[in-house]
Amino acid sequence: MTDLAVQFAGVTKKYPHFALTDIDLELSTGGIMGFVGANGAGKSTTIRILMGLVHQDCGTVDVLGHAMPMQQAVAKRDVGFVSEDMRLYGPLTLAWHMNFVRSIYPGWDQRYAEDLLRRFDLKVEQKIKGLSHGQRVKAALLLALARRPRLLVLDEPTTGLDPVARREVLSELMAVLADEERTIFFSSQNTLDVEQISDQITFIDRGRIIESANKESFLDRWRRIRLMLPPNAVLPRLPGIVEVGGSARLPVLTVSRFEPAMVAACQDAGVAVQAVDAMTLEEIFIVNVQNRREREVA
Amino acid sequence: MNTFIVTRLILKDWYLNRPLFVAALFTGLLTLGAVSAAKGTQIAVILGVIVLATILIGMGAVIMSSMVNERRQQTLPFVMSLPVSYLEYTTSKLAGSLLIFFVLWLALLSGMIATILVTPWFPHGLIPFIVIMAVEILVTTSLIAAVSVTTESQGWTIGVTQVGGLALNAVGFSIARMPSIGHTMSGPTIQWSSASIFKTISRTASGKSALLIPSVSLLLRSRCQIQMSDPDIRLGGKLAARVPGIQHPARLNNHQFHFVFRKRFVLHAPGHDEHLAWAQMHLAVAEVDAQLALHDEKCLVRLRMVVPDEVAYELRELELVVVHLRNHFRRPSL
Numbered sequence: 001m002t003d004l005a006v007q008f009a010g011v012t013k014k015y016p017h018f019a020l021t022d023i024d025l026e027l028s029t030g031g032i033m034g035f036v037g038a039n040g041a042g043k044s045t046t047i048r049i050l051m052g053l054v055h056q057d058c059g060t061v062d063v064l065g066h067a068m069p070m071q072q073a074v075a076k077r078d079v080g081f082v083s084e085d086m087r088l089y090g091p092l093t094l095a096w097h098m099n100f101v102r103s104i105y106p107g108w109d110q111r112y113a114e115d116l117l118r119r120f121d122l123k124v125e126q127k128i129k130g131l132s133h134g135q136r137v138k139a140a141l142l143l144a145l146a147r148r149p150r151l152l153v154l155d156e157p158t159t160g161l162d163p164v165a166r167r168e169v170l171s172e173l174m175a176v177l178a179d180e181e182r183t184i185f186f187s188s189q190n191t192l193d194v195e196q197i198s199d200q201i202t203f204i205d206r207g208r209i210i211e212s213a214n215k216e217s218f219l220d221r222w223r224r225i226r227l228m229l230p231p232n233a234v235l236p237r238l239p240g241i242v243e244v245g246g247s248a249r250l251p252v253l254t255v256s257r258f259e260p261a262m263v264a265a266c267q268d269a270g271v272a273v274q275a276v277d278a279m280t281l282e283e284i285f286i287v288n289v290q291n292r293r294e295r296e297v298a
Numbered sequence: 299m300n301t302f303i304v305t306r307l308i309l310k311d312w313y314l315n316r317p318l319f320v321a322a323l324f325t326g327l328l329t330l331g332a333v334s335a336a337k338g339t340q341i342a343v344i345l346g347v348i349v350l351a352t353i354l355i356g357m358g359a360v361i362m363s364s365m366v367n368e369r370r371q372q373t374l375p376f377v378m379s380l381p382v383s384y385l386e387y388t389t390s391k392l393a394g395s396l397l398i399f400f401v402l403w404l405a406l407l408s409g410m411i412a413t414i415l416v417t418p419w420f421p422h423g424l425i426p427f428i429v430i431m432a433v434e435i436l437v438t439t440s441l442i443a444a445v446s447v448t449t450e451s452q453g454w455t456i457g458v459t460q461v462g463g464l465a466l467n468a469v470g471f472s473i474a475r476m477p478s479i480g481h482t483m484s485g486p487t488i489q490w491s492s493a494s495i496f497k498t499i500s501r502t503a504s505g506k507s508a509l510l511i512p513s514v515s516l517l518l519r520s521r522c523q524i525q526m527s528d529p530d531i532r533l534g535g536k537l538a539a540r541v542p543g544i545q546h547p548a549r550l551n552n553h554q555f556h557f558v559f560r561k562r563f564v565l566h567a568p569g570h571d572e573h574l575a576w577a578q579m580h581l582a583v584a585e586v587d588a589q590l591a592l593h594d595e596k597c598l599v600r601l602r603m604v605v606p607d608e609v610a611y612e613l614r615e616l617e618l619v620v621v622h623l624r625n626h627f628r629r630p631s632l
Contacts (some may be wrong), residue, residue, distance in 0.1 A: 081379035
C-alpha cells in the first residue's frame with residue numbers, strides 16, 4: 001500500500017509545438033501541492049494527464065494507486081476535479097447538477113453541499129447560464145467538494161475571480177485542508193494563492209519541472225543579499241548564486257541556497273552586508289524561470 | 299462497461315434535449331394535423347412530407363452534434379471528471395443520441411402512416427415512399443452521429459449533414475421516378491411487392507454504411523483519448539499573454555482560428571460587394587477596438603534612459619542609482 005496519492009514517473013507528451021518532458025512528481029496522501037507555471041508552461045497538460053483526459057506518450061502516472069489513463073474510471077470515483085475552463089450545463093439549474101452528481105457518487109454529502117450553498121451564497125434554482133464567473137467556479141467547486149473526494153485536483157480555479165470570490169474560494173479550500181487525509185493538487189498562476197494554501201510547491205516552465213520542494217524550504221533557501229563593496233574588493237564565492245544585480249559598488253545577490261554562514265563569509269571578505277531580504281514566492285518563481293531560460297539560451 | 303454510469307449519461311442527454319424533442323414532436327404533429335385538414339390535396343401532402351423530413355433531418359443534425367457541442371461549450375471536462383472512461387462516454391453519446399432520434403423518428407413516421415391510413419382522402423400508395431425516405435433519414439442521421447463522435451469537429455458534422463441532405467433529395471427524386479414506386483404513389487393501395495424498393499434501400503443504405511463502418515472503426519481507435527484542444531477555441535492564448543496590461547490572459551480565449559473561412563470584418567466594403575467571393579481569401583482581419591482613444595496613451599520605456607539629478611561617487615561612474623527589488627513588487631527602493 002503506497003502513501004502516494006499522485007505519482008508521475010518519466011512522463012512525456014509531445015505535441016507539434018510543445019512537449020512535456022520527463023515529468024517526475026510525487027504527492028503524498030494528505031499533501032497540498034501548488035503547481036506554478038506561466039501560460040503555456042504545461043500545467044493544464046500535466047493535470048489532464050493526471051485526470052486521464054490526455055494520454056502520455058511514455059512514462060507512468062498513478063493516481064490513488066490506479067494507473068492512468070487505463071483505470072481512470074475507478075480512480076475518478078475518489079477524485080474531485082475543477083478547472084478554469086470547465087463549464088456546467090447553462091440551461092440547467094444548480095439543483096439539477098447537484099442531483100446528477102449525487103446520483104453518481106454514493107458518498108455525496110448533502111448536508112455539506114447545503115452548507116457550501118450558504119457559504120458561497122448560491123441559489124439552487126438559478127440556471128447556470130445566469131451565474132457570474134465567480135459563481136460558476138463556486139458551483140463547480142461545490143459539486144467537487146460535496147463528493148468528499150480523497151484527491152482534489154484544481155486547475156487554476158481562482159483565475160478570473162474578483163478578490164472577494166477568490167478569498168471565499170481559498171477560505172473553503174483551507175477549510176478542506178482540515179481533513180488531513182485529503183490530498184490537493186492545485187495549479188495557479190497566482191503565486192500568492194499557492195503560497196497561502198500549499199505545503200509543497202512545484203515550478204514548471206516550458207514543459208519541464210524546474211524545481212519541486214516544500215514551501216518552507218523554498219522560502220528559507222531563497223534570499224536577496226544587499227552588499228556594499230569597498231574599492232578594490234571582490235565578491236566572495238558563495239554557493240547557489242542565481243543572479244547578481246545592482247551596481248559594481250552595491251551588488252545585490254540572489255541566492256537559492258542561503259545559509260547564515262554566507263553573511264559571515266561576506267564580512268570575512270571585507271564586504272559589508274547591508275541587508276538580507278526574504279523573497280516572495282512570485283519573486284522566487286520569476287528569478288528561477290528567468291535563470292533557467294538564460295541558461296538554456298547559453 | 300459500467301452500465302449505470304452510461305445510463306446516467308444517456309438520461310442526462312435526454313433531459314438536455316427534452317425541450318428540442320418536445321418542440322419537434324409538437325411541430326410534427328401540428329404538420330400532420332394541417333395536412334389532414336387540407337383533405338389530401340397534393341400540395342398539402344408534398345409540403346407535409348417536406349416539413350416532416352426537414353424536422354427529422356434538422357433534429358438529427360442537432361442531436362447528433364451534441365458531442366461536438368459538449369466540447370465547444372466546454373462541458374466535456376465536467377463530464378470527464380465523473381468516474382467514466384472514454385468508451386463509456388462515447389457509448390453513452392452514441393446510444394443516447396440515436397435513441398432520442400429514433401423515438402422521434404418512430405413517432406413521426408407512425409403519425410404519418412396513421413394519418414394516411416385513417417384519413418380517407420390520402421392515397422395509401424404513398425406509404426412505401428414515405429417508409430423508404432424515413433429509413434434513408436435514419437441511416438443518414440446514424441452517419442452524422444458517427445462522424446460527429448469520431449471527429450468531434452463541427453465543420454465535419456455540418457459538412458456531412460449538408461451532403462447527407464443533398465443525397466437524401468437525390469434519393470427521393472430517383473425513387474419517385476422509379477416506375478414500381480412512382481406509378482403507385484397516388485394509388486389507393488400499398489404496393490410492397492416490388493423488389494426494387496428493398497433494392498433501393500439496401501443500395502443507398504450500404505453506400506452510407508460504407509462510410510459509417512470506417513468511421514466507427516476510426517472512432518474505436520481514436521477514442522483512446524479525447525481531443526481536448528478545440529481548434530476553434532485556443533484557451534488562455536499565448537497571444538493574449540503577450541499583450542501589455544492583460545492581467546488574466548487565461549480567460550482570453552482566442553476564438554475562430556480558421557482564417558480563411560471565418561466571420562470577419564472587411565475593409566473597404568464597397569469594393570467587396572460580390573455575393574460569392576470565390577477566389578478572394580482575405581487574410582488581413584480588421585479588428586474593432588471599442589476603447590476610447592484616451593485610454594490608449596502610450597509611453598515608451600527603453601532599456602537605457604537618462605536619470606536626472608543623480609550624483610556619482612566617482613567620475614568614472616555614470617550614475618549611482620541602484621534599484622533594489624524588494625518584497626513588495628511594485629515599490630522598488632532607491
